[in-house]
Amino acid sequence: MATKAQILTVDPDRWRHPPRPPILRQIGNTPLLKLEHVTAGLRPGVEVYAKAEWFNPGGSVKDRPALRMIEQAELRGELTPGKAIIDATSGNTGIGYALVGAAKGYRVVLVMPENVTSERKQLARAYGAELIFSDPLEGQDGAIRLVREMVAAHPERYYYPNQYDNDDNWKAHYYGTANEIWHQTRGRITHFVAAIGTSGTFMGISRRLRELNPNVRLITVEPADELQNIEGMKHMATAIVPKIYDPAQKDGEVLVHAEQAHDMARRLVREEGLFVGLSAGAAVHAALQVARRLDHGLVVTVLPDSGAKYVSLGIFD
Ligand SMILES: Cc1ncc(COP(=O)(O)O)c(C=O)c1O
Structure with a gap:
């Protein structure tokens, strides 16, 4: 029971x-x-x-939250076919989004510090994600700040899962x-x-x-x-x-x-x-x-x- x-x-x-x-x-x-x-x-x-x-399948633990955040946003109507998924990620969540985006047909934009390992950048690109680099000296927090600026400038273009919150x-x-x-x-x-x-x-x-x-x-x-x-x-x-x-x-x-x-x-x-x-x-x-x-x-x-x-x-x- x-x-x-x-x-x-x-x-x-x-x-x-x-x-x-x-x-x-x-x-x-x-x-x-x-x-x-x-x-x-x-x-x-x-x-x-x-x-x-x-x-x-995307090679890390972060496939799990990437899938759930995207599916729940679809259920709530926040993620619709014309929008791109954007987030700040040191790589693994980004690869998770890129995997889910490729399988479901969404554009994915990832912001990460420039000094992230080249393997991660190449993997995300292989799935078709677009990469934007933030200042390596500002680490992960610099990437978060840059995403916030981009979403604030064009809220209609993006769905921002914001994995931290x-x-x-x-x-x-x-x-x-x-x-x-x-x-x-x-x-x-x-x-x-x-x-x-x-x-x-x-x-x-x-x-x-x-x-x-x-x-x-x-x-x-x-x-x-x-x-x-x-x-x-x-x-x-x-x-x-x-x-x-x-x-x-x-x-x-x-x-x-x-x-x-x-x-x-x-x-x-x-x-x-x-x-x-x-x-x-x-x-x-x-x-x-x-x-x-x-x-x-x-x-x-x-x-x-x-x-x-x-x-x-x-x-x-
Ligand atoms: C390699 C690696 N280890 C650990 C973590 C931490 O996992 P969590 O974000 O669930 O705390 C991450 C998160 O991105 C990661 O990529």
């Missing part, structure tokens, strides 16, 4: 969505993989699992990723650890897990300071804070240096065969810190994207 929490979290709009193009039906339901080697030295009752989000960002994880983790661990998860950028992954998964088990511990991962550049992650104390981020939701946080994220990304590919990106390295570094303090427990983290997008940085050489 379904519990009260399970009944409450069925997506109320599930039956109103138009049929999805076939490739978009492949978003979600990613594997949950046990880490078997980097976990050496943990107590016998402690396990660490990771959600392999590069199995999504859009509840459908975290709801993609609340209705999707969190339930997958709950089923894949058979409800045994004790700790959830996630790197935060917009915070959508963390907020959506942790809200749902807390409903299913109030004792689950929820831990965020941030760069140790504003100089640690880990693509996709935000140092909240010095950044424009996303409206969807609620720090009261977390029980703890782990701060990671870029070098530690690089080291763990290298270990994951060589010791586990998991070719993942830098925020995944940061997330696993943090998950292991949490796991080392436990006598018993099942720690889950998220591997947001693959290492393929980072080869030009030379960190895997």
Whole structure:
């Protein structure tokens, strides 16, 4: 029998969505993989699992919110065929929009700092997205400011999902990723650890897990300071804070240096065969810190994207 929490979290709009193009039906339901080697030295009752989000068709966790934000805007009538989708993105959400836009027939305009890796730029362009570059010295926040100016100048041209303030960002994880983790661990998860950028992954998964088990511990991962550049992650104390981020939701946080994220990304590919990106390295570094303090427990983290997008940085050489 379904519990009260399970009944409450069925997506109320599930039956109103138009049929999805076939490739978009492949978003979600990613594997949950046990880490078997980097976990050496943990107590016998402690396990660490990771959600392999590069199995999504656009190659990252951000396919999920991109699809939900666009579908919900269609349902509300805010996104109509003549409009272009525009947003500020360090790359992965942009690739998600570009994928959904290509499959559904929308123009997609992406604003990003010029220093984003060339692989990401090429990927978004391959899907047909138009790229506009903001000042690299202003980071992600510079891209957000530029989008706001463009939309204010021509509101009739664009639909601006604004992933930082859009509840459908975290709801993609609340209705999707969190339930997958709950089923894949058979409800045994004790700790959830996630790197935060917009915070959508963390907020959506942790809200749902807390409903299913109030004792689950929820831990965020941030760069140790504003100089640690880990693509996709935000140092909240010095950044424009996303409206969807609620720090009261977390029980703890782990701060990671870029070098530690690089080291763990290298270990994951060589010791586990998991070719993942830098925020995944940061997330696993943090998950292991949490796991080392436990006598018993099942720690889950998220591997947001693959290492393929980072080869030009030379960190895997
Ligand atoms: C590589 C990477 N890691 C982590 C994140 C953070 O995810 P979220 O925005 O859900 O907090 C992102 C977001 O764009 C990302 O691209």
